[in-house]
Structure formats: C-alpha cells, structure tokens
Amino acid sequence: MAKAGTVKSNVQFIHTPGGDDLAVLPRSEYNRLVTLAAEAQEDAAASRIVRNSTRALREGREVVLPKAVVDRLANGANAVRVLREWRNMLQGELAVAVGISQNYLSEIENGRRKGPAELQKKFARALGVPIDLLID
Structure with missing residues (x-):
C-alpha cells in the first residue's frame, strides 16, 4: 500500500546490453509528469517576472499607478x-x-x-x- 502523499507507479526498469537503465511507464503516468513539468516551468517563469518587476520598481524603471x-x-x-x-x-x-x-x-x-x-x-x-x- 502506498503512503499518503505518494503516487503508486507502474514503472518498469530495463537494463540494456549497452549499460543504460531505461524506465518504461504507462502513458497516463508520462502525461502526468509532462503536465507537472509544464506547471513547474510556468511557476519559474512567473517567479522571474515578479523578480524582474520588483527590481524594475526598486530601480525606478517602473512605477505602480492607481x-x-x-x-x-x-x-x-x-x-x-x-x-x-x-x-x-x-x-x-x-x-x-x-x-x-x-x-x-x-x-x-x-x-x-x-x-x-x-x-x-x-x-x-x-x-x-x-x-x-x-x-x-
């Protein structure tokens, strides 16, 4: 049984003759990971925008208007x-x-x-x- 907060995964690992370890996972799991990665990129982009705007305000290059x-x-x-x-x-x-x-x-x-x-x-x-x- 999975612990609270963890996701049960049906990932299989395959060791190739060339020495690589490959992970094989269901498409639904792959799609979930792609969605999480996209959300993380959006969060990072939003954080950059906030940091840049804060810096611009501090430096007087931007102003907040009513x-x-x-x-x-x-x-x-x-x-x-x-x-x-x-x-x-x-x-x-x-x-x-x-x-x-x-x-x-x-x-x-x-x-x-x-x-x-x-x-x-x-x-x-x-x-x-x-x-x-x-x-x-």
Whole structure:
C-alpha cells in the first residue's frame, strides 16, 4: 500500500546490453509528469517576472499607478497633466522643476504643443516615472 502523499507507479526498469537503465511507464503516468513539468516551468517563469518587476520598481524603471490614473491615461487624457495631478504638483511647480514657463506647460497639457524629447525626459524625472508613460 502506498503512503499518503505518494503516487503508486507502474514503472518498469530495463537494463540494456549497452549499460543504460531505461524506465518504461504507462502513458497516463508520462502525461502526468509532462503536465507537472509544464506547471513547474510556468511557476519559474512567473517567479522571474515578479523578480524582474520588483527590481524594475526598486530601480525606478517602473512605477505602480492607481487604477484611476491608468484609466485616465487609457482614455487619452494628457499624460503630463494626469501624472502631475497624481503627484499632487501644481503647474507652476512642475514648470520650475523642468525649466519652462507655466504658460508653456499649460499648452503642453492642453495638447497645443508637444515639447522636444529632452523636455519629456525632464518631465519623467520630475514626476518620477519612466519616460514610456509620456511618449505615445
């Protein structure tokens, strides 16, 4: 009788003339082992994703955004404005932080101007977000 937690197996071992030991097992047992191996690979992949995401968060390459912020961004709201408001910054504060006028920032937030890539980098640094969030 098998102990609790063990699986009874009908594996046969064959010793070949060349010295190899072969295991012969029922297809159902083989399928079970293949499924377990696939699950182990999925678990390992998920663990890698979690480790990589945790490292990216720690290094500032990723940021966790509240759902309300993500929803606004997904609905096409201006990213600079959404992220500035999320960071509880006034327009004047962000404008000073990136070295532009408040009027210029207002035009960017209202979609009348884009600003060069270097300015987008400054926004990302000032807002503490990856540049990807600011680039379409």
